[in-house]
Amino acid sequence: MAKATFRIWRGDADEAQFVDYETEVSEGMVVLDAVHRIQAEQANDLAVRWNCKAGKCGSCSAEVNGNPKLMCMMRLNDLPLDKPVTVEPMRAFPIIKDLVTDVSWNFKVKEKMKPFTPRPPDAEDGTWRMEQEDIDHIQEFRKCIECFLCQDVCHVLREHDLHDEFIGPRFFVYAASLEMHPIDTENRLEELKNEDGIGYCNITKCCTKVCPEHITITDNAIIPLKERVVDQFYDPIKKLFRVFSGKA
């Protein structure tokens, strides 16, 4: 059986470094398999998050050879194994230990956002009628598995550390899924403009590129939200129209 070396980030916030582990690799293995093998055989206390091992839960996010990936979907076949494969935690979040980061900020951000608020049901049995074509684009947003890789690569968070002023691509997708939901009645544009900081996004599309669910984050979520914000707050004609039509 072939062998490969994995250069894994070990340590905590105070002290950490790469440690090399050599392990056996076989056909079809993904990076997470190698990490698990190392954990079981050489480093029992290695910290790594995972659950489904099938790209559905978004737990095993990490940076493999510098690229933000789900370790469970990153096949060794697609990596050069003649040199060490580096595996390190997401860098946009504080490290807890080894490959595990503190992503609690994401959960706090979501809690502060205005929840889904449906209009009264369309039918007496308490249900709504929606055309499939009207929900296709929302279903795209709802594919999100909250792996936070988009947050990891967003330079506003990663380089500029603006976590207090900017909610990041994941939560623009979330906001878009609510704002464009055919039966939601809430308006989130003021928050998006102000505390959520949508203006900081300069549409470099890094988030779209790393999304393992292939959600077109920038084009389908962020840009339309930016347009709505512009329409509501900056378009003088529409503003005038709203005054006369009595629409807020």
Next chain:
Amino acid sequence: MASYETFEYDVLIIGAGGAGLRAAIEAATENLKVGLVCKSLLGKAHTVMAEGGVAAALANVDERDSWRAHFADTMKGGQYLSNARMAELHAKESPDRVRELEAWGALFDRTQDGSILQRNFGGHQYPRLAHVGDRTGLEMIRALQDHGIHQGIEVHMENTIVSLLKTGDRVSGAFGYEREKGRFKIFSAKAVVLATGGVGKAYKITSNSWEYTGDGHSLAYHAGAELIDMEFVQFHPTGMVWPPSVRGILVTEGVRGEGGILKNSEGNRFMFDDIPDLYVNQTADNPEEGWLYTQGDREARRPPELLTRDHIARCIVREVHEGRGSPHGGVFLDIAWIKEKIPNAQEHIRRKLPSMYHQFKELADIDITEEPMEVGPTTHYIMGGIRVDADSQMTCVPGLFAAGECAAGLHGANRLGGNSLSDLLVFGKRAGEYAAQFALENEGIALEEGAIDEIAQHVLKPFDNPEEGDNPYEIQAQLQEKMQELVGIARSQESLTQALEEVQALRGKADNVHAIGNREYNSGWHTALDLDCLLTISEAIALAALERKASIGAHSRDDFPEKEEQGAGKYNTIIHKSEENTMAIRREPVTELTEEYQQIIEEMG
């Protein structure tokens, strides 16, 4: 007592999958203080992996469907060992539970007239599964999570409960640790709901994640609750078999619901060769009729690929054993063939089964719109579990409730696909409601301090064990090998007796496993602690399997290949902890069906 961080709740929920979240939401409506503890991050629980759909007789696609039909299908699928009252409540209430998710933001696929679309699934007479492509579980858990976070529930993510606490006969809280620093947490609660899911990690080939170590089953057992029908472990017929590293990952039944067919290496659709008597009248006798069924023809009968999971899993094992398997020891599942039947088949498949397409493409280099998949059975679900009252979900321990996969009663000897997501919602809500009621009607009770110190010592033992003690991962792997080999799809007196001996031997080793490093996010230590639960439920499964000397539903005995004689098999196996601390088992007859139930079953046959 040493000082521990302590949290006080009216209702404590352990587990944050569909059942736990739904229970927490319900309990929180009573303005009570609700705590929710989960082993992973919120939204990552096993529910997220459910694919095909949630069963509810909404009758949106076929107006002939009704709760009565759903009830009858569930009872039949479970070989009439289910608790009929639970099957009734489940069938009656799941439509409301599904509709309510839509009010919380879930977006199911739609029918032409804009209502919730439903698809065919094994054992369901009518198209009954509300779904979102093949990622229904994600939609469900996200809707519950996004609604739940605004209900004032306190969530403890990445915390594991290692023991329930009792004061006298009543449950009074739980002892746990948080992963990050390895610190202990004490939860005191007037009522506790277990919603911890299943046991798949006791087996080598499984669709289940690391979390599925039977925690709730084990916690309940040690607290004095009863476990029933633990022999019924569902081996889902279609897991991936190649490459080795993905062996066991689930391939949704939705593939067959959309027209996918099973073939052996000779190209034969072998499911036509073996149709059980119970289903012969409802099953197509030619491929064309089966195809028409999957396309919504109301006069057509279902293809044999949509028979119950227990039966299909056995047929696949037979094909492989008799030398007609696929190159890597499975059989072929083909959805690409539908291009003979419909235009734009490739696009249709990608739309209906997006995550299956993705999964095979990325993990196995297989384009399922072009070529067949190789599939074989994988440990998926346990029908057996904690015995609860049908209406309230309370165990025999006052104040202790259970819901979802860790509870038992609804599915009997075999669960129908889609009936798990609905189970989570219906009984999650009920558990939350009755736990809240219990908390309102009962005063809080003081914790017993001595017991807590004892647990703390036990939990730290892996660090104190000598360094030459075994590696916890090694013991876990050995247990999984043995359970797979001896307590898998084919069982016998001999294999089960040996399994019980192996479990005892491994228990000795597990007591001495050594954890390296410190208490901070230490996976080895966590694995060492999970062994307690895994060994307990492994013993329970083997013991119950030994007790049932017959083959019925998901339980197959090579030495007793037939069902028990009419009536003789109508019992549940019940496990409890004896006064000598050993695992005791007995049989109890299944409650006689009332005339009303019998009538529904006959009518809906």
